[in-house]
Amino acid sequence: MSKIKVAINGFGRIGRLTFKALL
Structure with missing residues (x-):
């Protein structure tokens, strides 16, 4: 699944901020 990367x-x-917000 390279699309995610x-x-x-x-x-x-x-993206990093969103990832941290989701976590």
Whole structure:
């Protein structure tokens, strides 16, 4: 499932913040 990794890379900092918010 590389799509997930690509999405995270595309999001960048926003993706990381969203991930932390979800966790």
